[in-house]
Amino acid sequence: MATKILKHKGYQGTVEVDFENNRLSGKVLHIKSLITYCGDTPEALHASFEEEVDEYIADCEALGVEPEKPFSGTFQVRTTPELHKQLTTQAVEKGVTFNKFVTWILETECQKPPLAEFARIGEKLNVADWKHVAPMSEVMGIRTTRLTPSLEKIGENSKQNLMSYDYGKCH
Known part of the structure; x- marks a missing residue:
């Protein structure tokens, strides 16, 4: 399409x-x-x-004027004080700035396949198959990555701390 x-x-x-x-x-x-x-x-x-x-x-x-840029890379998000505090706390615990942590979360979410793709997993695997670890690309027929570009700039220790979900494997 x-x-x-x-x-x-x-x-x-x-x-x-x-x-x-x-x-x-x-x-x-x-x-x-x-x-x-x-x-x-x-x-x-x-x-x-x-x-x-x-x-x-x-x-x-x-x-002699600068053309407008479609996106500046900056935007404001309104959320609850509780979520703001939780995000800030997690960023500090992981040793990264708030902006890097939120950027990593957004990049990770944007790289995930749509929810409809996850529904296909149930069609391709039976319950017994969930007991072994299979590459997500084999299960869903998609290309996966393990680290987002922003994590490349963060220290090696922080990379390990931020990887709460391994996108290369089904658990």
């Missing part, structure tokens, strides 16, 4: 279908500037999207 999000030079765009006019259109996401594009075919829409992004970047350069 094709993606419903177009991507070019770090920018993302929508794909919208106008059935009445038999036309495709879209807009660039996650920036304040309004950049739209259209096409009669998926290929034409994608080409229009890339052309508009390139033109936006060129216009910004010609005007």
